[in-house]
Amino acid sequence: MRRATIADIARAAGVSKGAVSYALNGRPGVSENTRRRILAIAAEYDWHPSSAARALSDGRAGALGLVVDRPARILGIESFFMQLISGIESTLSANSVGLLLQVTVDQSNEMEAYRRWWAQRRVDGVILVDLRRDDPRVGLMEELRMPAVVIGGPHGLGTLPGVWSDDARATTAVVEYLAALGHRQIARVAGLPDLWHTALRTRALSEAAARLGLTDVLTVNTDYTGDEGARATRALLSRRPAPTAIIYDNDVMAVAAVAVAHEMRVAIPAEVSVVAWDDSPLCQLVHPQLSAVGRDIVGYGAHAAARLLELVSGATVGNFEDAVPHFIPRGSTAAPSG
Amino acid sequence: MRRATIADIARAAGVSKGAVSYALNGRPGVSENTRRRILAIAAEYDWHPSSAARALSDGRAGALGLVVDRPARILGIESFFMQLISGIESTLSANSVGLLLQVTVDQSNEMEAYRRWWAQRRVDGVILVDLRRDDPRVGLMEELRMPAVVIGGPHGLGTLPGVWSDDARATTAVVEYLAALGHRQIARVAGLPDLWHTALRTRALSEAAARLGLTDVLTVNTDYTGDEGARATRALLSRRPAPTAIIYDNDVMAVAAVAVAHEMRVAIPAEVSVVAWDDSPLCQLVHPQLSAVGRDIVGYGAHAAARLLELVSGATVGNFEDAVPHFIPRGSTAAPSG
DNA sequence: CCGCTATGCTGAACCGGTTCTGCACCGAGA
DNA sequence: TCTCGGTGCAGAACCGGTTCAGCATAGCGG
Numbered sequence: 049m050r051r052a053t054i055a056d057i058a059r060a061a062g063v064s065k066g067a068v069s070y071a072l073n074g075r076p077g078v079s080e081n082t083r084r085r086i087l088a089i090a091a092e093y094d095w096h097p098s099s100a101a102r103a104l105s106d107g108r109a110g111a112l113g114l115v116v117d118r119p120a121r122i123l124g125i126e127s128f129f130m131q132l133i134s135g136i137e138s139t140l141s142a143n144s145v146g147l148l149l150q151v152t153v154d155q156s157n158e159m160e161a162y163r164r165w166w167a168q169r170r171v172d173g174v175i176l177v178d179l180r181r182d183d184p185r186v187g188l189m190e191e192l193r194m195p196a197v198v199i200g201g202p203h204g205l206g207t208l209p210g211v212w213s214d215d216a217r218a219t220t221a222v223v224e225y226l227a228a229l230g231h232r233q234i235a236r237v238a239g240l241p242d243l244w245h246t247a248l249r250t251r252a253l254s255e256a257a258a259r260l261g262l263t264d265v266l267t268v269n270t271d272y273t274g275d276e277g278a279r280a281t282r283a284l285l286s287r288r289p290a291p292t293a294i295i296y297d298n299d300v301m302a303v304a305a306v307a308v309a310h311e312m313r314v315a316i317p318a319e320v321s322v323v324a325w326d327d328s329p330l331c332q333l334v335h336p337q338l339s340a341v342g343r344d345i346v347g348y349g350a351h352a353a354a355r356l357l358e359l360v361s362g363a364t365v366g367n368f369e370d371a372v373p374h375f376i377p378r379g380s381t382a383a384p385s386g
Numbered sequence: 387m388r389r390a391t392i393a394d395i396a397r398a399a400g401v402s403k404g405a406v407s408y409a410l411n412g413r414p415g416v417s418e419n420t421r422r423r424i425l426a427i428a429a430e431y432d433w434h435p436s437s438a439a440r441a442l443s444d445g446r447a448g449a450l451g452l453v454v455d456r457p458a459r460i461l462g463i464e465s466f467f468m469q470l471i472s473g474i475e476s477t478l479s480a481n482s483v484g485l486l487l488q489v490t491v492d493q494s495n496e497m498e499a500y501r502r503w504w505a506q507r508r509v510d511g512v513i514l515v516d517l518r519r520d521d522p523r524v525g526l527m528e529e530l531r532m533p534a535v536v537i538g539g540p541h542g543l544g545t546l547p548g549v550w551s552d553d554a555r556a557t558t559a560v561v562e563y564l565a566a567l568g569h570r571q572i573a574r575v576a577g578l579p580d581l582w583h584t585a586l587r588t589r590a591l592s593e594a595a596a597r598l599g600l601t602d603v604l605t606v607n608t609d610y611t612g613d614e615g616a617r618a619t620r621a622l623l624s625r626r627p628a629p630t631a632i633i634y635d636n637d638v639m640a641v642a643a644v645a646v647a648h649e650m651r652v653a654i655p656a657e658v659s660v661v662a663w664d665d666s667p668l669c670q671l672v673h674p675q676l677s678a679v680g681r682d683i684v685g686y687g688a689h690a691a692a693r694l695l696e697l698v699s700g701a702t703v704g705n706f707e708d709a710v711p712h713f714i715p716r717g718s719t720a721a722p723s724g
Numbered sequence: 725c726c727g728c729t730a731t732g733c734t735g736a737a738c739c740g741g742t743t744c745t746g747c748a749c750c751g752a753g754a
Numbered sequence: 755t756c757t758c759g760g761t762g763c764a765g766a767a768c769c770g771g772t773t774c775a776g777c778a779t780a781g782c783g784g
Contacts (some may be wrong), residue, residue, distance in 0.1 A: 065765090
């Protein structure tokens with residue numbers, strides 16, 4: 049069964065291609081009668097516009113792009129990306145725009161992917177994640193004049209609009225809560241130090257510590273893997289005095305911490321409190337269940353995609369602040385026993 | 387900076403569009419000298435072919451599709467899909483073919499997505515995962531004459547070629563190993579019962595049990611979530627006699643089982659052995675580390691994408707058997723204490 | 725020197741849409 | 755009755771590639 053084209057419909061209806069196009073796109077130029085007749089025939093033929101032909105003629109690709117630059121090994125276990133993708137998809141499929149995905153192994157490949165997509169007119173714009181300080185992608189987008197929305201940058205960067213949430217405020221809230229419980233030695237096992245949101249949280253942590261008079265607060269940087277999370281946890285729990293509370297920058301490392309604590313016979317939460325950043329079902333699967341900072345990651349994706357669609361259609365869009373991440377207390381946080 | 391077209395290059399080189407096309411595609415029809423000149427100009431202009439124009443003229447979309455039909459909540463935590471996507475991507479990006487992704491909430495939406503993609507000529511073919519018995523997608527592909535490759539079906543289904551691994555043999559190996567350790571009460575917390583691979587493993591389990599004379603072997607079906615895994619585990623560990631070994635159909639449920647065992651003060655592996663199907667970094671993050679059945683999921687994706695590319699280009703491709711999943715003993719399996 | 729083939733290129737058609745121009749026809753107003 | 759404006763449609767151009775037919779020109783053998 050050959051896929052019907054607009055010419056088939058025109059022939060069947062006894063009109064010209066142009067008339068069919070007007071009818072199918074709901075534009076003036078054809079009478080109501082003709083329009084109805086054409087629509088009926090199109091429905092009967094199960095006609096859908098060829099994305100290639102439409103892209104060629106109106107210059108729109110009808111797709112947005114997302115490049116994920118993480119090795120497969122790490123990628124799989126991080127729930128962040130899948131959540132994000134679901135969110136993006138929910139917006140895009142409602143607008144029948146496609147999502148093109150690419151997984152790369154380093155940033156130069158990532159840059160190359162954007163260049164290629166743009167030159168090939170495969171996408172109308174892209175969503176950037178994992179923004180770093182002095183991120184070369186921002187310059188690239190400006191050079192190519194490629195519509196782009198940044199997720200989780202400070203407030204968007206350069207001329208690029210961003211979708212962000214107030215990580216600093218959430219960090220402060222967590223520290224204040226731990227301090228109120230009586231914790232004075234607080235550590236944080238952070239992610240990659242050159243990511244913007246890592247830096248933002250680190251700054252918020254030290255500012256809150258200073259304000260609260262906590263002098264024994266430190267941040268350890270990792271690469272987000274469970275291995276490094278476990279290693280950092282062992283090191284922290286071996287210090288004297290050991291921290292009485294540890295904040296982890298992702299769920300995976302926090303779960304690893306539970307295993308390490310178990311292995312070192314350190315009780316959670318009696319001897320050490322654990323907070324995970326990015327709540328995920330994983331946090332409720334371990335024992336004790338992890339207190340966590342939750343964000344609506346699906347919402348992030350949905351909002352970012354919506355901004356990008358506006359941007360692509362020529363609107364000027366500003367930054368969009370999503371809800372502040374919220375702390376969810378569970379069994380892994382308590383007052384220190386000392 | 388306007389994106390260069392083939393006409394720009396033709397003008398710059400002083401030749402016709404046709405000549406440029408021949409030169410850029412490495413076809414005969416132009417002299418070596420002219421070819422070199424054209425290639426140099428194309429490189430200078432950073433020319434890449436418009437995917438829309440190429441798709442329109444040669445009828446190829448230059449993209450493959452993958453629909454993932456799982457709610458976001460479950461999707462995030464399952465490492466399977468991200469691994470699979472990485473694998474698919476590794477093949478596709480090497481062939482500069484795009485991957486179009488869609489996340490749907492039920493199978494009717496999934497079916498609709500295929501229809502739309504195909505009618506819109508957005509993809510040249512699709513990869514099907516999570517095959518069910520009497521899966522309507524198989525018929526749809528045949529009706530639309532849409533190239534498709536099945537991952538993890540029995541041996542491909544109907545006329546569709548498949549990429550599969552011998553889950554039955556792996557299941558048998560695990561059961562034999564547990565039996566050799568002395569286990570006689572073995573349970574399995576399975577995934578969705580109407581998935582093909584669930585059924586295959588279930589059958590292999592009971593056959594192996596029969597052959598080994600194990601009469602106390604049972605399978606409990608779940609929806610793959612940690613919650614249901616935990617619930618099933620509680621139920622199993624409350625039975626008398628309780629199983630001395632439990633096999634889980636995914637990593638998430640196995641991790642949940644560790645927490646439940648901890649909560650119920652059942653020692654792993656002394657009182658119950660735990661085996662996870664689908665090894666993932668998660669399995670090494672919990673204490674004790676989980677013995678697991680590992681598969682090369684990235685390889686799955688890569689192979690499936692390669693078959694699909696062949697299929698799209700007109701080759702007849704048969705089924706492809708990937709390596710048999712292999713058992714990785716870690717700290718969660720041991721001889722029963724009784 | 726002539727015809728023949730190969731080579732190297734041009735020009736045009738085509739893929740399936742969108743959009744612009746222009747023409748025929750209609751009813752209304754002078 | 756003649757014009758005028760609007761409606762409803764046809765026809766063609768265009769988007770950026772690919773591909774085919776055709777036409778010089780060069781090189782070759784006889």
